[in-house]
Amino acid sequence: MKKTFTHVIMALLVLTIVSCKDDLPAGEGIPQIYVTGATTALPTAVEEYSVGDAGSATWTVSDAAVASVSGSGSTANVTFLSPGDVRVTATIGSESGYVDVRVSAIGVGVTVTTSSYGVIREDSTGTATFTFDAPLAKAPTFTLDSATLANGRIDSVGTIEGGDDKYTLFFRGGAGDGANTGYLKGIEVAANFGGETADSVAVSVFNVDNTLALIADVESPTSNFVNWGSDASVKVTFSEAMRPKMSDAADTAVWIHWDYTLNFAAKDSAVHDSIVMVSEDMLSWTMNFTIPDSIDDGGVISFDKIVGEFLDLAGNETVNDIVSPGDLTIDRDGPTTTADQVIETANARTDGSDAWLRFGAFATDGGIGVTGIESNFYYYIREYGSDTTATGDPVLGPTKLADFSSEPMTSYSGAVDMDLLMSTDSASYDIFWIAVDALGNAGTVDSTGFHYDKDGNFAIGHN
Incomplete structure (x- = not known):
């Protein structure tokens, strides 16, 4: 009797499992393989999916218009092509597992980058580059906002050019000073990226600056006497961010030149030093010069000249000039x-x-x-x-x-x-x-x- 009763229980369990599988909706089943990977994605994204140590799997996707898959081992790469829902399935023999993925549309977001530090002046030019979050179905159009049109800070705008997700536009500066904005219109994301649209998106373009910069402060050595090993520094602070003029390929900095004579074993040696001016914030520019320890007492380090010129970011020159730091006399004797x-x-x-x-x-x-x-x-x-x-x-x-x-x-x-x-x-x-x-x-x-x-x-x- 015990043996017969056990067989009855096992039969009931088998019937229960079978009936559970039979009761599932059409096309569904209990996954026998555990698949890991992203459940959300964007078009153009590539995600990796894995069955771990389960073995070498055959990988498929349910909709070839939404995604494609490559790989036949324990891992596979899925490239998502367009918005939609897709199932990524791994099969090993008679067993399988899957991950359902929602591929979302990409919006009409845009990033603006500008040449010339984003600043131009009257009759100077610059190029704005618009990089969209997804390729567009067609080129957008551009127009300046009414305030910019009215004040004339932008003299002219070129024709928008480009393709895919990147477009460029040429600007020429006008009179006045100030920030300027415009609108990208008729934006339509490519269909395979979701086809999102926007009638108009506001963007900031070039600032216009026609005001000459000022040298606000110059700090030079407080005494014209210096000692060996001491630092002689010149610090120039401007009213706005500045850059070297760079009129040609070699003109990449502003230099201060010094002349002096070194004495080595009673033999004099003339030296011409060029010290570059550097800056961390483009407002204050400094030159630091360590006094050599082979200049005779009473020897003079004479300021020669400043080589190069500072311009503001728009290309305007300074109203005033950098003042000469003056000559420095070596003093190493005590009173x-x-x-x-x-x-x-x-x-x-x-x-x-x-x-x-x-x-x-x-x-x-x-x-x-x-x-x-x-x-x-x-x-x-x-x-x-x-x-x-x-x-x-x-x-x-x-x-x-x-x-x-x-x-x-x-x-x-x-x-x-x-x-x-x-x-x-x-x-x-x-x-x-x-x-x-x-x-x-x-x-x-x-x-x-x-x-x-x-x-x-x-x-x-x-x-």
Whole structure:
């Protein structure tokens, strides 16, 4: 009885599966192969479909007008030809699977690109290119909008030319300044891409610019003295975006020329440097020049000329010219420092063993100078004879900037004064000074001595 009952159950299951397949709509069945791939597409798109590891399949499409298929392995490429619904089927032996794909029509979208940076001026010309999202059934027409026609910023428009999805149109600039628009009319997408239509699509075309550009600002070296390794830069800022004139194939930039003499092993060598002006935003153009380290002190880097010319994007020249950066003189020598006054100040004595003293120093510099610009002074003070050599001889004192540990004293006059409280108990002192110019060149060291005798009397020099 158990065995008979089992056979009855199996028979019922088979009948159930068969009846389910028989009840499906005509042409439908249960896919035995799993097919992967896109379920939506556009005309001209190529998509890949796959059965994975199921094996080598035969691939077909349900509508050859909508899509075509190539491939006989586990993958196939389907090229979609026109809008519609299509089924991509893979068959391996008696088993099959499929993906249903909806191919949509392409609209009448258009992208506009223009020559000449999209800007023209009176009597100059440019070409606009209209690239549509799909090929057209015929060439569209073009007309300027009423405002552009009225103000005359566009002098004339050519005849639209091209085919497929790309058309071009010639424009000539007129008087005035401003942006301009027009309309592409009678747009009809090719039938196999959906046949979408549009009576009119607005597009922006060329801006017209007839205004001369201005040099708004020029930044040159703040001093005509420079040091080795420093950067001399020129920055020119315009009132609008600019470009090199490029009147011929070699004229692709604007150059600043410098002349100077290098000294190598006592042999002079004349140099002519050409430094190109560059820009990131087309508004500000810069030139950077690093000062060579083989120019003698006092040597001159002379500005020669500017080669090339700037024009705005429409081709207009500038109202004013770039100002010469001027000549640059090498200054690598520091100032001559002089230890100046050492005096007791008024009301100097605070008690029996201390007094306020005022110390001073000044400097001169044949190069960049130390008057009217920032220079720094450093000092070092010690008891006379407190620093001695191994043989007991007095140490002369600091001889270079690294020997000074005081904080810098800034001066714009080339001179400094300071007050210190000093012991008057029969002591001798030295004070040393050094000055550093605005380029960082340290000068000579100078010093002076002073002392108090056993009675507390002040005098210049040592006991």
